[in-house]
Amino acid sequence: MPETGTTALVILLPAAEPALAAARRIDPGLVRPGLPAHVTALYPFLPDASLNDEVLAAVRSLAAGVSPVSVELSEILVAPGFSALPAPSLQGITDAVCARWPDVPPYRGRFGHRPPAHVTVAMGGDDETLARVADEVRPLLPVTGRAEALQLVALTEHGWEPRLEAPFGG
Numbered sequence: 001m002p003e004t005g006t007t008a009l010v011i012l013l014p015a016a017e018p019a020l021a022a023a024r025r026i027d028p029g030l031v032r033p034g035l036p037a038h039v040t041a042l043y044p045f046l047p048d049a050s051l052n053d054e055v056l057a058a059v060r061s062l063a064a065g066v067s068p069v070s071v072e073l074s075e076i077l078v079a080p081g082f083s084a085l086p087a088p089s090l091q092g093i094t095d096a097v098c099a100r101w102p103d104v105p106p107y108r109g110r111f112g113h114r115p116p117a118h119v120t121v122a123m124g125g126d127d128e129t130l131a132r133v134a135d136e137v138r139p140l141l142p143v144t145g146r147a148e149a150l151q152l153v154a155l156t157e158h159g160w161e162p163r164l165e166a167p168f169g170g
Helices: 014-026 052-065 087-101 127-140
Strands: 005-012 039-040 067-072 076-078 082-086 118-123 143-147 149-156 159-167
Touching: 005 087, 014 082, 014 118, 014 127, 014 143, 014 159, 039 087, 039 127, 052 087, 052 149, 052 159, 067 087, 076 127, 087 143, 118 127
Parallel strands: none
Antiparallel strands: 005 039, 005 149, 039 118, 067 143, 076 082, 082 118, 149 159
16 A cells, blocks of 8 residues: 555546546455546556645646647456456656656566556456456446546545646646
């Protein structure tokens, strides 16, 4: 579980909320509380206490140089302890974010320097539970939506809270 003061840059995908709702119906503990459906661009980002005008300007500038993207989520992947909707159309954005902050490895380097862009549907759970999640999500696919902004969120004692929303402008 992340510590208070942890931040992340995410791309919200409201169209994927029904997939998360399906996982919550099976087991609410499978879905991260406080965060809507999203693709993580960079987690963990810089500590909340270190966010300043320069960092916020850099996030805004990066987002301004990106065009909004149509997204189609058409499959669910299940791996031990994890299920996700791949979002390959957002890989370029996640790569650009990671390239802008090369000293901040995504997921602390756990999945390499270029983890695949995805919407996490469920974390944790045994194989049988995750198979049930996949069975509930498949009929909802494909999910189509539009990625229109980069959001900076911080974990506080009250849960995840937005710090900045930077619209895509390209």
